[in-house]
Amino acid sequence: MVDPTPVNLLTGFLGSGKTTLLQRFLADPAFSDTAVLINEFGEVGLDHHLLERIDETTVLLQSGCLCCTIRGELSSAIKDLHARRAREEVPFFRRVIVESTGLADPFPILSTVQADPVLKHHFRLGNVITTVDAVNGLEQLICRPESAKQVAVADRLILTKTDLADTKTVNVLTREIRRLNPSAPLWRSAEGTLDADALLTHDLFALAEKSDLARHWFAEEMSARHDHPNHSLDHDINRHGDRIRSFALTFDETIDWTMFGIWLTMLLNRHGAAVLRVKGILNVKGSQTPVAVHGVQYLVHLPVHMAAWPSNDRCSRLVFIVDGLDPAVIERSFCAFLGLKGTGRSNGETHSLAR
Amino acid sequence: MCALCGVLGGDGHWTDAAARPGIFTRNVDSLERRRERLHRVACAQRVLSQLGLTLSDWQGVSYVLSTPTGKTEIIDNLAHLWSTAEKLAGRPCDPLDPALIRRLEAGRG
Numbered sequence: 001m002v003d004p005t006p007v008n009l010l011t012g013f014l015g016s017g018k019t020t021l022l023q024r025f026l027a028d029p030a031f032s033d034t035a036v037l038i039n040e041f042g043e044v045g046l047d048h049h050l051l052e053r054i055d056e057t058t059v060l061l062q063s064g065c066l067c068c069t070i071r072g073e074l075s076s077a078i079k080d081l082h083a084r085r086a087r088e089e090v091p092f093f094r095r096v097i098v099e100s101t102g103l104a105d106p107f108p109i110l111s112t113v114q115a116d117p118v119l120k121h122h123f124r125l126g127n128v129i130t131t132v133d134a135v136n137g138l139e140q141l142i143c144r145p146e147s148a149k150q151v152a153v154a155d156r157l158i159l160t161k162t163d164l165a166d167t168k169t170v171n172v173l174t175r176e177i178r179r180l181n182p183s184a185p186l187w188r189s190a191e192g193t194l195d196a197d198a199l200l201t202h203d204l205f206a207l208a209e210k211s212d213l214a215r216h217w218f219a220e221e222m223s224a225r226h227d228h229p230n231h232s233l234d235h236d237i238n239r240h241g242d243r244i245r246s247f248a249l250t251f252d253e254t255i256d257w258t259m260f261g262i263w264l265t266m267l268l269n270r271h272g273a274a275v276l277r278v279k280g281i282l283n284v285k286g287s288q289t290p291v292a293v294h295g296v297q298y299l300v301h302l303p304v305h306m307a308a309w310p311s312n313d314r315c316s317r318l319v320f321i322v323d324g325l326d327p328a329v330i331e332r333s334f335c336a337f338l339g340l341k342g343t344g345r346s347n348g349e350t351h352s353l354a355r
Numbered sequence: 356m357c358a359l360c361g362v363l364g365g366d367g368h369w370t371d372a373a374a375r376p377g378i379f380t381r382n383v384d385s386l387e388r389r390r391e392r393l394h395r396v397a398c399a400q401r402v403l404s405q406l407g408l409t410l411s412d413w414q415g416v417s418y419v420l421s422t423p424t425g426k427t428e429i430i431d432n433l434a435h436l437w438s439t440a441e442k443l444a445g446r447p448c449d450p451l452d453p454a455l456i457r458r459l460e461a462g463r464g
């Protein structure tokens with residue numbers, strides 16, 4: 001079976017530098033065989049004209065915002081690329097990047113790739129990369145739900161225009177980003193070169209072959225826990241963004257995979273819209289090596305069987321980013337379903353609301 | 356037909372087997388598949404019984420979800436289980452429902 005072609009989503013609020021970042025990706029010779037789909041929200045396909053290097057495999061989606069109107073068109077566009085690649089009408093490509101509009105909800109785009117009955121056999125989801133404007137990002141995160149959601153579901157975060165913002169603004173914004181998404185590696189695009197390989201290819205799927213990547217998968221989240229063990233649920237709740245919270249559950253006991261599936265499918269069926277992200281490494285009963293799981297709202301990636309444990313730590317660990325759900329209730333429910341006694345650890349560690 | 360799961364038209368739900376290297380799958384052989392399905396029914400039943408519903412395996416390819424009055428639906432996988440259960444039960448199936456959690460905790464002893 002031919003490996004499915006990864007599809008990366010490049011998202012971020014209006015003016016946050018998505019196209020500039022895309023140009024940097026495409027300038028890297030390692031990613032010259034990348035097809036790009038650009039969703040335009042406006043009359044003129046300006047971004048398309050900026051991307052001159054990818055002419056033939058650029059398909060412009062101009063019927064509106066991806067999240068609400070053109071899932072079908074996105075599906076058709078990717079299928080069309082696939083067919084044209086097979087007929088050798090376009091240069092061979094090994095990766096697709098979808099650049100969404102700044103107002104798009106990322107979820108329908110992701111679900112289109114994973115749920116479409118044809119696409120899912122030929123394509124798979126890669127990392128979601130989100131750009132955040134250092135100058136205007138904080139206000140956008142506070143005032144625009146789309147912006148907060150884009151940050152919450154990101155696998156990779158790029159802080160752009162850091163050379164135009166003062167240090168204090170950048171630090172406050174970084175803290176807010178970390179509160180919404182503690183685990184995604186964060187780059188500052190103005191400082192040095194961006195590692196396109198790390199941004200695009202070190203994804204969930206790669207965990208099956210490179211268990212050391214798991215360290216990076218959780219590194220930020222873990223270091224945040226240790227740096228801020230007493231970070232709690234309490235903070236200013238006068239802003240909509242404060243409904244979005246992240247927390248980690250850690251269990252020493254092995255997990256029954258079947259019951260875990262029952263619990264998570266039930267949770268996502270009822271609360272999928274509010275579970276912005278769940279990812280974890282599980283010590284599954286009967287399995288010598290860990291299983292990585294990763295979900296965004298109603299969508300769960302195929303679980304990956306990792307080659308080995310990344311360290312001596314054999315704990316199961318689940319990181320959630322939720323919108324308006326109570327972490328304590330989620331943990332209690334998880335324990336009740338899985339027949340676990342809970343960790344018995346201090347609140348700060350067990351529920352660590354990483355930043 | 357998927358060679359791994361042996362299910363005609365298997366749609367690749369994340370809780371099911373997948374024929375891709377690196378993907379976690381428990382259904383390595385026919386006996387294991389059978390055992391897994393029975394375990395899945397037992398696990399789901401532990402929750403569904405709290406909602407007055409019954410789940411059973413059907414020919415190793417689908418599941419049958421029933422109410423005490425005999426209303427029945429056939430489902431393919433866990434993706435359809437909970438929406439169908441809500442339809443049959445006539446109420447939300449919420450794993451965060453405190454009453455459900457309490458009953459599961461009590462049942463655990």
